[in-house]
Amino acid sequence: MKLLNRRSGRSQRGVALIAVMMVVAFVVLIAVSMSGRLQLELQRQINLQQRQQAIWLALGAEQFIQRLLKKSAAGKETVNLSQEWATQGAVFPVEQATISGTVTDLQACFNLNSLRPATGNNPGSGTDPNNGEQSPDNNNGRGPGAQNDTEKKADGNNNRNPNQQTPAQQAFLRMLEQNAVELSMPPDYLVARVADWLDADSTLQSAGGAEENDYAALELPYYSANSLMVSKSELRVILDMTPADYALVAPLVCVIPQVGTLQMNVNTMTEQQAPVLAALIPGLTEEDAKSLISSRPEKGYDSVDDFFSSNSSVFTQTPSAEVKTLFSVKSEYFQAEISIDTADSNFSLTSLLKLEDDQVQVVARRFGGPG
Numbered sequence: 001m002k003l004l005n006r007r008s009g010r011s012q013r014g015v016a017l018i019a020v021m022m023v024v025a026f027v028v029l030i031a032v033s034m035s036g037r038l039q040l041e042l043q044r045q046i047n048l049q050q051r052q053q054a055i056w057l058a059l060g061a062e063q064f065i066q067r068l069l070k071k072s073a074a075g076k077e078t079v080n081l082s083q084e085w086a087t088q089g090a091v092f093p094v095e096q097a098t099i100s101g102t103v104t105d106l107q108a109c110f111n112l113n114s115l116r117p118a119t120g121n122n123p124g125s126g127t128d129p130n131n132g133e134q135s136p137d138n139n140n141g142r143g144p145g146a147q148n149d150t151e152k153k154a155d156g157n158n159n160r161n162p163n164q165q166t167p168a169q170q171a172f173l174r175m176l177e178q179n180a181v182e183l184s185m186p187p188d189y190l191v192a193r194v195a196d197w198l199d200a201d202s203t204l205q206s207a208g209g210a211e212e213n214d215y216a217a218l219e220l221p222y223y224s225a226n227s228l229m230v231s232k233s234e235l236r237v238i239l240d241m242t243p244a245d246y247a248l249v250a251p252l253v254c255v256i257p258q259v260g261t262l263q264m265n266v267n268t269m270t271e272q273q274a275p276v277l278a279a280l281i282p283g284l285t286e287e288d289a290k291s292l293i294s295s296r297p298e299k300g301y302d303s304v305d306d307f308f309s310s311n312s313s314v315f316t317q318t319p320s321a322e323v324k325t326l327f328s329v330k331s332e333y334f335q336a337e338i339s340i341d342t343a344d345s346n347f348s349l350t351s352l353l354k355l356e357d358d359q360v361q362v363v364a365r366r367f368g369g370p371g
Contacts, residue, residue, distance in 0.1 A: 114262030267300030
C-alpha cells in the first residue's frame, strides 16, 4: 500500500511539472508574439513619420520652385533655358534626407490634348478649348500688334471641316510615321482613336477611329472619356493599344490637363524633342532639327518669326502660317519632379505648375512614380 502511494505521488508531481512547463511555454509564446507586434507597430509609426516628413519636405521644395519660377520667368519677354528655373542637378541636404528635383517646360513636348478634333468651339491650335476665344498669347511672341489676316484665319478658322486633320493631328501623324514604325496599328488609326477619345460626341471622326460602342463591345467594357486627358497613361486604354505601342509613343508626348492647344516653345526644346520639332515642320529632318536646337542662341529667340527667319536656309519649304501658330517663345505650364531620399526610403512628388499673371499656381500633384 505504501509503495502504491509513493508511485501515485510521483505521478502527480510529474503531471504538475508538465503543466507548469506548458504554462511557461504559452507565456513565452505570448511574450514573443507581443514583442513582434510591438516591433511591427513601432516600425509602422516610424514609416508613417518618415512619409509625413517627406511629404512636407516635398511641398516645401514645391513652394521653392514656385518662387523660383516667379522670380526668373514671370513677366519676361521670353522663357528660355538660360533662366534659373532650368538649372539641372540641384541637390539640397537636410536633416536625415536630401532633396533633389528638376523643372521641365511642358510646352517643350507634344500635348496629346491638342489632338481634339476641330469644331466650332475648338477650331484648333491657338484657341481656348473651353470657349473658343483666342488665347492671350496667340501672337506667339511675335511682338506687339495684331496678327495678320492670314494668321487669324489659320488660328481661328471656325469653318474647318471636322473631318479634316488639324495641324496638330498632321504633326502627330508625321511623328508616328517617323519614330514609331513598329506600331501594331496604322498610325492614322491611332490619331483617329485619340481624337475620338478626346472629343465630346460619340461619332467616329474618320476610318479607324473608336467610340463608346467599340469600347462597350470589349470583353471587359468601359466608356471612352469624351474629354481632355489628365495623364498620358490614358493612352494605355486606347483601343488595341499594346504595352509595346505605349513604350514607343509615351517618350514623345505629354499631357497638359485642361489645355487643348499646342504651342511648342522653341527656346526650351532640347535635342530629345528633335523628333517632335521635325514632325511639326514639314520637310524638316531629325538631324536638321537637332542642329537647330544645338545652334540656338543661349537666351533663345526673341520671337517665333525670329526663329523661322534665322533658320530659313534649313527649311526645304516655307512653313505655312498654320505651322507657325504651333510655336511660341513663352511658356505657361511647367512640371516639377521632386525626390526626397532618406537612408532607407525614397519619396517622389510630381507637380504641374501654371505661370499666369505673374503668379505660379499648382494645377495638379501626383505622389509616387510616373503616371
